[in-house]
Amino acid sequence: MSALEQDLADYLQLRRSLGHELAEARWLLPGFVAYLDAHGSPTVTIQAALEWAQQSPTGQVTTVGPRRMTAARGFARYLAGIYPGTEIPPSGLMPHRQRWRQPFIYSTADIEALMNQAHQSITSPLRAATYETLIGLLASGGLRIGEAIKLDRSDVDWSGNVLLIRESKFGKSRLVPLHSTAMQALSAYAALRDNLQPRPKEPSFFMSLTHKRLCYTVVSQTFRKLVNNAGIGTGARPRHRDFTISGIRRTAGLCSLSLCCGWWAPCGRCFGAHNPSVRRQRADDSSLACRALCGGP
Template identity: 60%
Template sequence: MTGLRQALDDYLQLRRSLGHKLAEATWLLPDFVAFLDERGQTTVTVTAALAWVRAREGEVVTTVSPRRITAVRGFARYLSGIDPATEIPPLGLLPHGQRWRQPFIYSDADVTAVMGQADRLGPPLRAATYRTRVGLLAATGLRVGEAIKLDHDDIDWAEGVLRIRETKFDKSRLVPLDASSVDALRAYDNLRERDAPRPTDPSFFISRTRRRLIYAVVAPTFRQMVAGAGVGTDAPNLPRLHDLRHTFAVRTLLTWYRTGVDVQAKIPSLSTYLGHREPSSTYWYLSAAPELLALAAARRQGIGKAPRP
């Protein structure tokens, strides 16, 4: 373990002992340290922090970019007491809310094409891990971190329900699955039991080392799958893994509008299903697709309303 990796472990352990949840730092900072290790850099600098942001998000500042710098700032403050050469990124280095990023909404064909790229990733278990994970995210709208944290015991096979434990905003919830999703998870579980019968971690999805996957590996692997499938090549913003969650929410809302469902009455249930803190967060998706926004506007004006089933 490198000095920075050990320092990061110590930092996260200290912050947890002080009662901090560190929801974002726990997945952002390991990726940052891995980035520094790849460059052979042992000291945190402002230049390195900005290079990491650009490497992960391109030249456009997104809503995640300032949060990356905020996570680095806290770590750098801790490191400055150990390594005087540490540079602490200043406040305002990247402005919050500079640009809202239009999500990429996947079609069924897009999801199928991306999942089809899994067979190019190597051994059967690794291919199945990514194929099943992408399918689960598309079918349930889970956050990426929630799928990563999913343990084998979190699946109720008899009821077809996932238990999502203490995720964002410290909320736990139950997520029901349709029959096809249960079948896909069971097929993966059978392969996992055959090829890796004694995994190191309790995680349901495991890596080639039989450990829990990490976002720093999952995200670039997904980008590789998207590129191989040729999905979103002409889109203004390249498809992201998190856009599968956006797609689930948008398509759910589209179905409700097209079938005449009282969307305003149903929003709280979708908010609970997605694990949002409050329904206002779910209303954001109304602006994520032009067709959805048009349907919402027509509903408010009392036109184009389909009869209720």
């Protein structure tokens, strides 16, 4: 192990102890250290950092370069306290503009089609119910997919119709109130899950066929298949549309906005909305909420 490799290990350990995940730094910086060692550089210089960041196997400009420079800058700040000759690359040396793909907003019909597709196309009863309920929860509760996967059985308050979302984004926790029809669907899923898997290996609410917590990669792949098989987004330009499961929570935001503006758009089959009595119940609830939020009559 070279001196710079040991410095990198110490740097990463220090940053982790301060609570940083360092997902990109852990991936990028070993290549930077190898580049410095190969060129005989005892520490970071602006020229070396810039040359390494601009490296591209295809010769095309990508967003990796600025990310490399950001990682190198943080490492250089650390080395500056060890090696006097260290040069810290200034901010803005490789500016870039993040290119976000236009998100796809799932309509009420899209959510209903996805839940129907999960129910009809997935052969395993538990797996079909898992994805049908998961999609409905994301649309009606506005949860992030990671929050739904992380949900444990003890996080469901059946008496208060509330979910506890623990240590989500930025380490914050929150309570998410749900409609009674949503709780009924969660209860039906829990009963089916406990009947098919009476001895789970983990306390997670949504279970896989291996008796463990759902895997994000598998969930994303399955959701993409459901989207394709349901024909959602046909005609949209894929390069400008983001057909990911993370986009479902935007539907809940639009429903909340619709509610606040005085009209209610129920999410299709989302947790009982296909039932006329449930539709009437939701309409009554939305009317009361609208008067409370907007000061309506």
